[in-house]
Amino acid sequence: MSTPLPTLAITCGEPAGVGPELVATLAHHSVAAHPVAIGDRELILARAEACGHAIGVRDWVPGAPRASGVLDVLHVPLARASTAGKLDVANATHVLAILDSAIDGCMQGRFDAIVTAPLHKGVINDAGVPFTGHTEYLAERTGTPQVVMMLAGGGLRVALATTHLALKDVPTALTAESLATTIRILHCDLHTRFGLAAPRILVAGLNPHAGESGHMGREEIDVITPVLDALRAEGMALIGPLPADTLFTPHQLERGDAVLAMYHDQGLPVLKYASFGGGVNITLGLPIIRTSVDHGTALDLAGSGRADPGSLYAAIGCAVDMVAAQRRMGA
Template identity: 80%
Template sequence: MSAASIRLAVTCGEPAGIGPELVALLAHRDSAAHLVAIGDKGLIAERARAIGLNLNVRDWVAGNTASAGVLDVLHVPLAAPCVAGQVDPRNASHVLAMLDAAIDGCVDGCFDAMVTAPVHKGVINDAGVVFHGHTEYLADRTGTAQVVMMLAGGGLRVALATTHLALKDVPAALTAESLATTLRILHADLRDKFGLASPRILIAGLNPHAGEGGHMGREEIEIIEPVLASLRAEGMNLIGPLPADTLFTPHQLRRGDAVLAMYHDQGLPVLKYASFGGGVNITLGLPIVRTSVDHGTALDLAGSGRGDPGSLYTAIDTAIEMVRARKGAE
């Protein structure tokens, strides 16, 4: 697949955050794909002016080809006026409409992948919409029964067996069925979307010292180990369960292509320490390719020009690599 034939949708995220100005910067960055911004074109232009960026915005229509120094924008209008740094629940519908446009474009083949700037989950919920995050929303909109959240950066790939749950709810959510499905999705996408013929996956235990033979919890014995044994019999290369406090060491990491952590804050602090500002959030298991930045809306930086676009650039480059690997596997 030639680079010029790849087209990515890039959503602007929370309009009061740094997303719109980071997206505006894409007009002046060389890319191996045609980037189409999805957002309010007036807001993008306004933020560009605020940070002193000379920006040429063009309404995107199907069939447009990329033009140097021009940002193609699929216009999704704001629902209410927006001030940098000041969230407004009235614009929750605007945020979701951007996501819907990107998802629909990927499903119908107009876009090869979607890249998302950060959203503010609290503001969307304040608007009366139950919203747990991009990952869950994308799964619902594409009719995907289960997806897997994975972050990559700093030489690491870390996927999660459970995502946005209170710590007290994690053990009950960690079932043999869900763990097996997660590992199957992770294995399949490492193969088909990352080009790894026989991926090696390191699996963390849930409890300290991976349960220490049942003295610190029995989830490893009763759930994790039986699932791993079953999937190994299917041909998967699975290593673990390993104590999480020593899993993220160079010796262990050299043994694997990705890590599966049991809960959000077990694996992601390490990943973000290694890569913050240059990491990428990837949703596995979807019928489409989706990547995202690894940071939040940074309301305090909106309109200042001090936002770091590194993670957005990495998310775009990762999406391009995944599209190429996926097309190569078809």
């Protein structure tokens, strides 16, 4: 018996941004999955028309096969009609309702993974709803105490030990407990969701030259190395701490399956240079699979038909691969 194609929840994100029109292109995109758009049916159709895409839309019926040129939609109505490029706080609840529908469907087994188009954190907060971002919202809704942000593209996988923090706050946030948990999550998901039997992780140091034996900082000596030694004793293949300025060289990269950077701008500039427009943001540690585009709402491009769907297609392809690996591993 053949394995059924994965069913993916594709959220449209901010209605004033490029999400709806990018999602609309899936009606004609060939992928080894059944994508289901979650958003306002009429908005998707209108944006497709404005961008010159001739598509059909229909309400999603679980189990029904895909139809050529037709996008299956789980309809979540707008609170107020949306204009491309113009944010409206009235639709903040609509954006969260889209995300809730995707999460609930995934947790209930109706979807195999979630792929998210970009949302706008500012407009949600302006509506009076405290909101840090997709990742934090997913963690809270699924009851996950700690997640790990990883971006993939250009032949690289780069995970982060800390995420959106001021540089001055990184050393304090980098504790032995948090670092050990991050590495455990990264190692586990590389195994269960990427199919790597024995993942090899390259770990960056925090300071220049990985601290230069303590002369440029002691975090490598006091925090990073003891954690790596303890986890190596459990059988993990961890290489480092390595100086970040030479970590992203072919000789080093061929030794590992993923890189763990200590902070946001240590690892992501390299990855985005290698893959921007085709990169994928992946949330590790969740009980569900979630991938996302590597760009924002692009309000200036919304409704123009000039937005590139490459990152969305890459995120979908990554989600399909992760579902397949998870099925193989029996996780």
